[in-house]
Amino acid sequence: MIDIQGVSKVYGQTTALHSIDLTIPASQTTVLIGQSGCGKSTILRLIIGLVQADSGSVYFEGTRVTPEVVISLRRKMGYVIQEGGLFPHLTAYDNVALMARYLGWSDERIKERLDELAELTHFPSEGLERFPVQLSGGQQQRVSLMRALMLDPDVLLLDEPLGALDPMIRADLQVDLKRIFQALGKTVILVTHDIAEACFFGDIITLLRDGRVLQKGTLDEFIQSPADAFVTRFINAQRSPLDVMGKDSR
Amino acid sequence: MKTYLIIIIHLFVCNIFIAIFLPHAVYSSTPEIKIGSKKFTESVILGEIVTHLVKSTGEQPIHLRELGGTRVLWNALIRGEIDIYPEYTGTISEEILAGEGVHSKEDIRQALIKYGIMMTKALGFNNTYAIGMKEEVAERLKIQKISDLRQHPGLKFGFGNEFMARGDGWPILRKNYNLPQQDVRGLDHDLAYRGLEKGTIHAIDIYSTDAKIQYYELRILEDDLGHFPAYNSVILYRSDLEKRAPHVVTVLKKLEGKISESEMINMNSSASLEMVPEGQIASDFLSGSLSLETESYEETVAGRLLRHTGEHLFLVAISLSASIIVSIPLGILSAKMPGLGQVILGTVGIIQTIPSLALLVFMIPLLGIGGPPAITALFLYSLLPIVRNTYTGFQDIRPQIRESAEALGLPPGARLRLVELPMVSRSILAGIKTSAVINVGTATLGALIGAGGYGQLILTGIRLDNISLILQGAVPAAILALIAQVCFEAMERFFVPKGLRLKPAS
Numbered sequence: 001m002i003d004i005q006g007v008s009k010v011y012g013q014t015t016a017l018h019s020i021d022l023t024i025p026a027s028q029t030t031v032l033i034g035q036s037g038c039g040k041s042t043i044l045r046l047i048i049g050l051v052q053a054d055s056g057s058v059y060f061e062g063t064r065v066t067p068e069v070v071i072s073l074r075r076k077m078g079y080v081i082q083e084g085g086l087f088p089h090l091t092a093y094d095n096v097a098l099m100a101r102y103l104g105w106s107d108e109r110i111k112e113r114l115d116e117l118a119e120l121t122h123f124p125s126e127g128l129e130r131f132p133v134q135l136s137g138g139q140q141q142r143v144s145l146m147r148a149l150m151l152d153p154d155v156l157l158l159d160e161p162l163g164a165l166d167p168m169i170r171a172d173l174q175v176d177l178k179r180i181f182q183a184l185g186k187t188v189i190l191v192t193h194d195i196a197e198a199c200f201f202g203d204i205i206t207l208l209r210d211g212r213v214l215q216k217g218t219l220d221e222f223i224q225s226p227a228d229a230f231v232t233r234f235i236n237a238q239r240s241p242l243d244v245m246g247k248d249s250r
Numbered sequence: 251m252k253t254y255l256i257i258i259i260h261l262f263v264c265n266i267f268i269a270i271f272l273p274h275a276v277y278s279s280t281p282e283i284k285i286g287s288k289k290f291t292e293s294v295i296l297g298e299i300v301t302h303l304v305k306s307t308g309e310q311p312i313h314l315r316e317l318g319g320t321r322v323l324w325n326a327l328i329r330g331e332i333d334i335y336p337e338y339t340g341t342i343s344e345e346i347l348a349g350e351g352v353h354s355k356e357d358i359r360q361a362l363i364k365y366g367i368m369m370t371k372a373l374g375f376n377n378t379y380a381i382g383m384k385e386e387v388a389e390r391l392k393i394q395k396i397s398d399l400r401q402h403p404g405l406k407f408g409f410g411n412e413f414m415a416r417g418d419g420w421p422i423l424r425k426n427y428n429l430p431q432q433d434v435r436g437l438d439h440d441l442a443y444r445g446l447e448k449g450t451i452h453a454i455d456i457y458s459t460d461a462k463i464q465y466y467e468l469r470i471l472e473d474d475l476g477h478f479p480a481y482n483s484v485i486l487y488r489s490d491l492e493k494r495a496p497h498v499v500t501v502l503k504k505l506e507g508k509i510s511e512s513e514m515i516n517m518n519s520s521a522s523l524e525m526v527p528e529g530q531i532a533s534d535f536l537s538g539s540l541s542l543e544t545e546s547y548e549e550t551v552a553g554r555l556l557r558h559t560g561e562h563l564f565l566v567a568i569s570l571s572a573s574i575i576v577s578i579p580l581g582i583l584s585a586k587m588p589g590l591g592q593v594i595l596g597t598v599g600i601i602q603t604i605p606s607l608a609l610l611v612f613m614i615p616l617l618g619i620g621g622p623p624a625i626t627a628l629f630l631y632s633l634l635p636i637v638r639n640t641y642t643g644f645q646d647i648r649p650q651i652r653e654s655a656e657a658l659g660l661p662p663g664a665r666l667r668l669v670e671l672p673m674v675s676r677s678i679l680a681g682i683k684t685s686a687v688i689n690v691g692t693a694t695l696g697a698l699i700g701a702g703g704y705g706q707l708i709l710t711g712i713r714l715d716n717i718s719l720i721l722q723g724a725v726p727a728a729i730l731a732l733i734a735q736v737c738f739e740a741m742e743r744f745f746v747p748k749g750l751r752l753k754p755a756s
């Protein structure tokens with residue numbers, strides 16, 4: 001579905017990615033995990049063509065992602081960022097409908113699609129006429145998701161979509177997101193720095209460190225046969241309080 | 251984008267209306283007869299007299315009052331921006347044609363022809379420098395002529411600073427007349443009059459047709475040695491007028507030899523001491539001396555205010571809308587192309603550092619006098635706030651918003667139209683508001699180069715030392731600035747999307 005071949009990316013003095021190779025299988029959820037600054041967002045930006053690789057290539061459905069073709073490729077991808085991605089001057093409805101209108105969809109078709117999406121994402125339909133400032137963080141992310149899904153893209157790219165939410169809202173949306181992914185059967189790439197969230201969404205997890213793929217596999221494999229000591233440290237650092245308490249009482 | 255087109259179309263329509271309905275002294279291509287006058291009362295009165303005369307021939311005269319000094323009037327005349335203005339022979343020979351060595355009237359006439367300019371014969375009075383004393387003091391001391399001063403070495407003189415330094419001023423006067431006085435100081439003219447009243451000064455320098463001669467009961471001492479050059483009043487006009495409007499030249503000649511010194515003094519004091527409008531004075535003179543009945547087109551205060559409001563709005567509307575149309579794209583370019591942006595922002599920034607008065611004066615050699623140079627200067631002056639606000643508005647768009655718009659697959663033009671411009675609308679509008687307020691204030695200076703507007707009232711008020719007249723110009727200008735501000739604030743409701751005007755829910 002998506003092939004990343006020998007891609008490096010340098011920002012001034014910082015090397016964000018060191019010659020990465022990564023294949024994203026179709027119709028599955030691929031989870032990218034790693035510490036802040038390890039290059040997760042950069043990978044998504046390369047796929048959707050917001051930044052250009054310094055070397056190597058990214059292929060989307062067999063087409064090389066280049067500035068010439070990127071505009072049409074983007075319409076086959078949905079992109080959701082952590083927060084602040086909604087256009088504040090447009091209502092939720094208009095945010096979601098913006099691109100379809102630009103492409104000349106009829107009002108009825110847009111309305112129909114929006115009703116469908118509101119139901120899918122459990123977004124209250126009366127909220128559609130509100131502006132982003134009038135929505136809670138969780139609602140804003142549901143609108144972002146609707147906007148990403150509007151054109152029924154082949155791929156969904158989610159960059160820490162739950163990262164800015166309170167734990168309770170986060171748990172609700174997690175469940176909804178997983179249900180949506182399963183219902184749609186789309187190719188999903190989800191970025192997170194939270195190991196529990198990673199396990200919740202994906203069977204296969206890709207762990208990045210300092211712009212390199214450190215290990216790819218299930219959580220079990222990470223625990224049983226870590227690629228190096230960092231893998232173990234990364235997992236241990238994030239164990240939940242319940243795990244820690246459970247271990248102490250044993 | 252639609253809303254932006256609407257703004258621009260609106261502005262255009264407004265301008266066309268203003269341009270059609272306010273055909274004032276702003277265009278230099280109309281076939282009217284244009285009369286200029288310098289920025290002192292005597293010149294304005296003479297300008298009014300000529301204006302009335304021209305009108306009596308059936309032509310449409312326009313009087314560009316108090317345009318400036320000799321240079322501005324002379325240049326406007328040879329460029330054809332005005333057709334006629336009153337001048338003095340001394341000024342022509344000593345200042346305009348200085349260095350050409352012309353002295354006699356015939357010399358002057360010949361020299362002027364080279365410039366395509368004709369001169370009437372002298373109108374009668376000679377407005378030269380003179381020495382004045384209180385009538386009663388002069389009478390008591392039996393002083394009639396300047397040479398009589400030699401008999402009174404104890405007299406104290408107070409001369410204007412200019413007179414102390416001029417070529418025909420005190421040092422040469424003293425030498426020519428062999429005057430013995432020691433107590434001679436340079437001081438401000440107004441103080442000199444007061445000193446004369448109190449008796450601390452006995453003689454001062456004065457223009458021979460000065461209105462204050464009567465007011466202070468002064469005696470003008472006869473220049474018995476012919477020290478001061480003649481400043482005979484004449485009227486200059488373009489020679490093409492003889493073909494274009496021969497009857498106008500004919501009526502101008504009617505003034506020759508018709509205005510005596512005492513008559514001019516009377517008219518000057520009516521204007522500056524009794525506040526009689528110059529138009530009225532001119533009309534009275536013509537009916538008295540030439541038996542020519544002219545309608546004194548005395549404007550009501552309201553009528554005059556309306557006319558100046560129209561002129562002012564004309565200057566502001568054209569220059570501001572041109573500035574809006576140009577500076578929004580410049581601001582966008584600056585934001586999109588950082589290299590070019592530095593150049594654009596730098597350039598409009600430098601324009602703003604030029605004092606507005608200087609900018610106006612720079613325009614005269616390029617565009618002459620009247621509306622076009624004033625509008626150009628105001629246009630340049632209004633650029634910076636809009637360009638800079640547009641630019642910073644773009645800089646302030648959050649990166650997440652840019653990224654989201656790009657990631658949706660919108661091409662650059664659509665991103666600008668659908669996302670970026672609506673988001674910077676508030677900032678752009680704030681820039682326009684600042685520009686409008688600056689523009690309305692600066693437009694008052696337009697009167698200095700003959701563009702009219704509220705500044706004309708202020709200028710006349712300063713000349714006549716008339717506070718009420720100054721306020722009649724300054725207060726409406728301030729009110730207009732306030733109205734502009736309120737209007738642009740109200741426009742936020744239409745041009746700033748609702749989502750940007752809401753406060754976040756707590």
Ligand SMILES: Nc1ncnc2c1ncn2[C@@H]1O[C@H](COP(=O)(O)OP(=O)(O)O)[C@@H](O)[C@H]1O
Pocket residue numbers: 011012014015016034035036037038039040041042043
């Ligand atoms: N536009 C940029 N300019 C400079 N450095 C950047 C830029 N974007 C990312 N980086 C740097 O590249 C590295 C990887 O960034 P990113 O992919 O955003 O990391 P992550 O999403 O994993 O936190 C970081 O060191 C970051 O500081």
Ligand SMILES: [Mg+2]
Pocket residue numbers: 040041042159
């Ligand atoms: Mg990131």
